[in-house]
Amino acid sequence: MSSPLAHTWPEHLSVGAVRFARPTARFEAVRAFYRDDLGLPVLAEWRDHADYDGVVLGLPGSPVHMELTQHGDPPRIPAPHPENQLVLYLADQAAHDRAVAQLRSRGHRPVPAANPYWPDRGATLFQDPDGWHVVLAPWIFGRDQPPVVTDGSP
Known part of the structure; x- marks a missing residue:
């Protein structure tokens, strides 16, 4: 059986990085959990950009990122x-x-x-x-x- 990681991207889909994003209703607590408690490095962060607060966390040496955003008053999330x-x-x-x-x-x-x-x-x-x-x-x-x-x- 071949490794699932041995595959390559299709020629028409030349992806250089992947970011997963999800909303949060507890921005400060969630940011602290992933940054301070789990230890993921912060790659970018912003406040009140078009009414959004956000943070991008990454895996060192990897083009995989997680973005967390908070929007609205009160914020609504699934x-x-x-x-x-x-x-x-x-x-x-x-x-x-x-x-x-x-x-x-x-x-x-x-x-x-x-x-x-x-x-x-x-x-x-x-x-x-x-x-x-x-x-x-x-x-x-x-x-x-x-x-x-x-x-x-x-």
Whole structure:
């Protein structure tokens, strides 16, 4: 089986970077969660640009970004859903354990996964202040075979 990461972009779609965006109703708390608690670097930030506040967070050395924006008074966002997730595939179990320890040290506690796929493979889920899930997986998709947890706990 070939690696899913071995594929290339179609000739007509020459993508150089990818940014995922979502709204927030708790801009300061969500920005602090991703920047300070999780540790994603801020690539750009703005206030009151056409009535929007926003922050772009990135992965060092990667053209993948997450944009969070707040707009409106009061801001309106869709209800969180357990399958709408930010999945961070970490280098190995030690990297996973460090990330989990960091979030725990900042007062965050793991939350149950709706899909048993994640805990069955040793991943840990947390909620951001808006209620969206962040999955910390102890393997890299497309490079590693996901572990299988046999005792029912990560």
